[in-house]
Amino acid sequence: MNIETFKESATTVVKVTGRLDAVTSSEYEQKFNALISDGETIFVVDLEKLDYISSAGLRALLATAKRIKGKSGQLFLANIAGPVKEVFNISGFGSIFPVYESVDCALNAVAG
């Protein structure tokens, strides 16, 4: 798994590549904890290049979302596709996160 971040005005865009599973989920959580500690509150997570997400990955996603919510922040998901989209559909995760077609759409939603 590889995580890239960049700032788009007040929003932090996090691009996750590879697999998000039991092995990599702790790294994902640590990365977000660091960003939250730095004072970031609004995130768009770009999942376009995410090949696979396991239940541990979903849990990490949930835990970070909950932490951001605790800081009165927001988490948007963008570009969910392929097997990841299937997992989101089956598990019902698609219905509890704000999901957008693309990063731009998500950013628009933030601005709006």
Add this chain to the structure above:
Amino acid sequence: MPGSKSIVTRLILVISLCSALIFTVTLGYNYTQSRLVLEKELENNARNLALSLVNRVESELVSVSKVTEGVARSLETGSYTEIQLHSLLQTTLAGNQGLYGSGVAYEPYAFRRTDRLYAPFYFRKNGKVSCIRLEEAYADLPYFYWDWYQIPRELGRTEWSEPYFDDGGGNMLMSTCSIPFYDQTDGVRRLKGVVKADITLASLTKLISSVKILKRGYAALFSRNGMILAHPLKESIMNETFFSIAESRHDDSLRKLGQKMVRGESGFVLYKSESGARNWMYYAPIRSTGWTLAVVFPEDELLANVRKLSMTMAVMGLGGIFLLSIAVSYIARSITGPLRSLVAVTGVIASGNFDVELPSTRSSDEVGVLTNSFRLMIASLKEYIRNLTETTAAKERIQSELKVATDIQASLLPRIFPAFPHRAEFDIYASMDPAKEVGGDFYDFFFIDEHNLCFLIADVADKGVPAALYMMVAKTLLKSEGQRLGEPELILSYVNNILAEDNDNCMFATVFCAILDTRNGDVRFANAGHNPPLLIASQKTHYLSLQAGFVLGPMPDSVYKTERLTLKPGDTLFLYTDGVTEAINPEEQLYGDDRLLHALKEAPKEKLSDLIHCIRAEVNRHANGAPQSDDITMLAITYRGVADEA
């Protein structure tokens, strides 16, 4: 123990060899240079010595020829009676100790008309002066045929004869200086006779051998023809010439040397004697006689001092190298001694004994530093091993605890099949293989009343101990609430709300929960984010399409919806967790929904245990040795229908 390659041996070898080499080169250079200097000096000495000897011989000869000249001039200017002549000769001999004989030989009838030949000769005999008449003494050959008479007579000048044995005259080996004298009366110059004076070779030999030349060096005298005139070897005198010696020795260089001498040259040469000894020779001509004087120096005697010095130096050098070796050996041993003891101790350490005492170090040199490093290393190794032992013990304890936990978890799931031997309406079979010692997957089935069988499969997020703990809670809640509420959507909603309280870690479980009415095959089911089960019917095997529903745990008040389907006798529902479809092979390819569907179509369906084992084997085959990354859980249920009352 270190052998021939030890530091001590190498140090001694290298240092000794190097110093021996340096010493040899120095000694050799010193020897050759000394030799060169010595040879130069020798040449000078030899030349001086030879020239001084030449001068002595020359002055001897010159004085003789002067005396002879005086006699001749006297006889030319004055008219001598026989008595006066004899007196003159006698006085001449007595006044010159170097002379052996003195005489006058007249031309026929030149002394007086009465005597054809007249030649009085005075010589020393047994310490006294004797007189003989040569015209009588020479019995075989008249005196005017002798060289000493003829040659000066013909040449008209002073002449030294080649040495000869004066047989009948002096009866000695001698050389004669002869001078012709003339009668000047009437303005006509007529030869009257020849004055002669003799010196013996013995006196010359005595003269030149009086000079001491080293121990075995000597001087020698050679005639114009190369004849040996004076030499320490008496027997060769007048018997051998330079050329006869060269001939007998087949020595061309000796012949050439003889030719140079005969030509009156001088020089300094190295030659080998008959015995093979090397000798230096300086030769120079004696002008008045045309002879050659040679001074001979044996080389070994010349170089004896240099040799002695070199030998002394060699002995001192060898002694020095020996002392150096001892010193090097001492230093090397003092260096390697502590190393050796350190090697011995580290050998013991290497065998695993860390309690051995390291040798004490007094010095702060490299060995001391090394020893201290070893001490530190042993301490850290001991510490490391203690930590490792503790960690290993702790790990073993955890392992054994996990083993117990595995057994407990397995015993919590119904695992005795057939589970309901008295119920012919359905068959049920299930299995759970945790990826780690304990898993987060579980299944369960139980009757909520006489006819309704609740069966469920669940997957807790993540795996291992946290998942197992959460699984225990979820399973307990699902069973108790299942028996109490008896309706899938209610069961899931209720359990979700309980789990959502104090769920800071956002743990969750996906659950597929169903209730089979054994009387008619009706199935009510609700899904909380779990993978859709498969329906294996006689005509068709397919995934159920069902409403997703959110997973149990993270959010309170999630809503679930009960759906329905009816199983015909022979239909099978196949429930599984994502450990099946997400099993990966070494190429990281997922087993996937399609492979599972295909495998189920092909699998034997008579016995559910066979079906599940078959799918498990298929998944294993797909994994092809790749480690199992998630718990693999399957549950299958077949509705058999109600047996005819009849």
